[in-house]
Amino acid sequence: MQRRDFLKKAGGTSLALGAGTVGIKTVRADTTYQWKMVTAWPKNFPGLGTGANRLAELIGEMSGGRIRVKVYGAGELVPAFEVFDAVAQGTAEMGHGTAFYWKGKNEATQFFTAVPFGMTAQEMNGWFYHGGGLALWTELYAQFGLVPAPAGNGGVQMGGWFNKEIKSVADLAGLKMRIPGLGGEVLKRAGGTPVNLPGGELFTALESGAIDATEWIGPYNDLAFGLYKAARYYYYPGFHEPGGTLEAIINQAAFEALPADLQSIVLNACKVLNQDLLAEYTARNPVALQTLLEKHGVAMRRYPDDVLIKLHRLSREVVSELAEKDEFSRKIYTSFRQFLDQSQAWSNLSELAYLQARNLG
Numbered sequence: 001m002q003r004r005d006f007l008k009k010a011g012g013t014s015l016a017l018g019a020g021t022v023g024i025k026t027v028r029a030d031t032t033y034q035w036k037m038v039t040a041w042p043k044n045f046p047g048l049g050t051g052a053n054r055l056a057e058l059i060g061e062m063s064g065g066r067i068r069v070k071v072y073g074a075g076e077l078v079p080a081f082e083v084f085d086a087v088a089q090g091t092a093e094m095g096h097g098t099a100f101y102w103k104g105k106n107e108a109t110q111f112f113t114a115v116p117f118g119m120t121a122q123e124m125n126g127w128f129y130h131g132g133g134l135a136l137w138t139e140l141y142a143q144f145g146l147v148p149a150p151a152g153n154g155g156v157q158m159g160g161w162f163n164k165e166i167k168s169v170a171d172l173a174g175l176k177m178r179i180p181g182l183g184g185e186v187l188k189r190a191g192g193t194p195v196n197l198p199g200g201e202l203f204t205a206l207e208s209g210a211i212d213a214t215e216w217i218g219p220y221n222d223l224a225f226g227l228y229k230a231a232r233y234y235y236y237p238g239f240h241e242p243g244g245t246l247e248a249i250i251n252q253a254a255f256e257a258l259p260a261d262l263q264s265i266v267l268n269a270c271k272v273l274n275q276d277l278l279a280e281y282t283a284r285n286p287v288a289l290q291t292l293l294e295k296h297g298v299a300m301r302r303y304p305d306d307v308l309i310k311l312h313r314l315s316r317e318v319v320s321e322l323a324e325k326d327e328f329s330r331k332i333y334t335s336f337r338q339f340l341d342q343s344q345a346w347s348n349l350s351e352l353a354y355l356q357a358r359n360l361g
Contacts, residue, residue, distance in 0.1 A: 033258065035059075035069045038087065040080040040097035042200045043073025046224045047217070047284070048246070051152050051277045052096040055248065058269040063262055069094065080198035084249065088144045093254040096151060098246050099137075100181030101196075105144065107322055108329040110181050111336055112137045112148070114241040116315040118336070121153040121243035121278050123343040128245075131339040136332050145252045149270035152246035152277030155285070157238030158222065159303055160215035161206065161231035166303060169310045178202060178214040182318055183240025189314045199225070206230040215240065219288035220281055228296045235301050239311055246277065 037056055041048035056069035072092070074080035083095040084102045100113040112133070119127060127133035128150050141148045160179070166172065173191035177184075184194030195211055199221075205211045207230040214231070215238065216222050228234070248270045255263060292298040303311075323333035 030066075032065065033067045033093075033254075033262070035067060035094055035254070036077065036092040037069050037071045037094040037096060038077050038083050038092040039071065039095065040074055040083050040101060040198065043071075043076060045073075045199070045221070047154070047221055047277065047280060048096075048152075048199070049073055051246070051273060051280075054276070055096065055151060055269060055273045058272055059266055062265045062269055067258075067262060067266070074198055074200060080200070081196075084144075084146075087249050087251050088146055090251055090253065093251045095249045096246065097249070098244065099148070103181065106140060107325055108140060108332050110322070111332050112140075112245060112247070113181055114183075114244045115319055115336065116183050116186050116240045117242065117312050118319075119243055119340050119343065120347070121155050121245070123340065123347065124153065124243045124245050125150065125274070126343060127336065127339040132335050133339070136335060140328065140332070141249070142252065147250040147252050147255050149248045149250070149267055150245050150274045151248035151270045152274055154217045154221075154241075154244050154246075154281045155278060156218075157215065157241040157244060158218050159235035159238050159240075160213050161222070161227045162213040162233040162235060163206075163231050164212070165233055165301060166235060166307060168304065169307055172307070176210075176212045178205065178211050179240060181240070182315070182322070183215070185318045186240065186311055186314045189318065190311060203227060203230055217244070218281065218285045219292055220284040223288040223292055228292055228298050232299050233301050234292065234298045235303055237303070239303070239308060239315070246274075248273075 037052060039049065039052045041052065043049055044053065052071050056071050059067050059069050072078075078086040078091065080097075081101060083097045084105060086092050087095040098113045100110040102109045114124075124133070128137070134148075134150070137148045160177065164171065169190060172187065175187070175192040176195060177187055177192055178195045178197045179187055180194070180196045184196065187194050195205075197205055197211075197214075199216065202214050202216060203225050206214050206227065214227065216225060216227065218238070222228070222234075250266065255266065258266070293300060319333070323330050
């Protein structure tokens with residue numbers, strides 16, 4: 001009883017039962033935090049939007065309700081491409097998007113979404129968690145007052161939807177295509193015109209002829225947007241995004257105001273979603289592809305080898321030039337390249353060799 005009375009009197013100090021300490025600031029265990037999450041995706045859009053919802057739910061459940069996150073889809077609180085600024089400025093405590101959308105802030109952000117002909121989702125996760133990639137990402141975002149975390153991946157994407165067949169590199173000349181990030185720069189060097197549009201505008205732009213082609217993610221999301229109604233040809237493989245990482249971005253001040261246990265919960269909730277979304281896409285893409293082919297009669301095509309070889313060469317040029325932008329970009333590129341080289345040797349010996357063997361049957 002005496003101990004309880006003492007702790008009650010000391011309720012405002014770090015002696016208080018269940019209190020946590022952040023620096024010299026003490027936060028009671030019964031303190032609750034009301035957060036807003038803004039996203040780059042249409043509200044409740046399968047995979048992307050529902051993934052953001054799931055992240056908010058995970059944070060709430062894992063924290064026992066101590067953090068409550070309200071999710072806003074693109075355009076509800078801020079437009080899709082203003083998520084980064086909204087979180088940096090504190091309009092929202094958290095965002096869900098993808099890093100290459102913010103290349104206007106720093107071109108090196110693109111390394112943390114996808115590099116054309118680069119690493120797969122599994123390899124990206126290896127780099128982030130065990131190869132120094134996340135530490136570099138964190139260092140880059142710190143200058144904007146943000147904390148990043150991997151928060152989903154769609155795996156190898158499809159190459160996109162086209163209103164004409166791509167039979168040679170010449171067919172890319174003059175092509176106006178929605179394709180963001182480094183993939184867009186590769187298309188530009190091949191003679192095309194890259195356009196960056198948020199997901200919610202793709203169907204209208206493609207149907208109206210404002211663009212000639214678009215990539216999005218893969219069958220699961222492409223079916224949901226009805227892109228098969230606006231273009232006939234569906235190309236693969238998605239050379240531009242072999243493992244497109246989605247991100248959670250957290251306002252650094254809001255994050256540091258949390259006690260240590262809640263900081264850990266937020267970051268680990270992101271980790272759970274990062275794995276779960278990849279599993280969801282792995283499960284949903286094959287079913288959606290079958291629907292596109294068998295129900296909607298989509299004409300699926302593979303990029304010709306000479307097109308892929310040309311795009312691969314251009315990709316190396318684009319990425320190496322990005323690496324020379326500044327010292328920190330070089331640092332990121334060096335880390336990325338070293339991890340890719342070592343993981344590629346193992347992936348070829350393990351997964352690629354196994355898949356080739358499996359296909360023999």
